Amino acid sequence: DQQVKQNSPSLSVQEGRISILNCDYTNSMFDYFLWYKKYPAEGPTFLISISSIKDKNEDGRFTVFLNKSAKHLSLHIVPSQPGDSAVYFCAASVGAGKSTFGDGTTLTVKP
């Protein structure tokens, strides 16, 4: 049973527009969520996180929204830039416990 799902393997967006990456989870005990970005031949890089006591966290062009009732979180990138093209992983954990990663979404931002 995959507890964290990223149902869209890929997403293509025009430069300057909004990118919305989605993540669904099944374990209602998850209370901390993180997004990582990964370029080819590099390790993942932390982007942004949110705890379950919040429903939104913003950092520059990146905003994460959490809908606990729907067990859904999304990452918004506005405006999208070609350098944002990468694989994006969401991860969830229960307290300090082990993170569970989604399978990732490949974002392509076209100039």
Added chain:
Amino acid sequence: DTEVTQTPKHLVMGMTNKKSLKCEQHMGHRAMYWYKQKAKKPPELMFVYSYEKLSINESVPSRFSPECPNSSLLNLHLHALQPEDSALYLCASSQEPAFSYEQYFGPGTRLTVT
């Protein structure tokens, strides 16, 4: 310095070889991790070291042997690997041994077992 370094970048080894992967961080982080990542899959946790002690072993086969010589270094000793062990091996560290803390990943070692 917010970097995690890993050596070597690429490694090709036979099934009877013994080799080691190395990881280093100088951020004063107290937790270090080994992950394995296959193509188009998320990172898969292998080991966690917390304050230089092994705290999590995700039922990894004994042909993988981790070692944490000090708070900045993490090794992964490899022996008698199988071709299916070919993958990207990622090292990461975090300020505290809790997954709610962001992890800093190294670039990985691309391992091919022939």
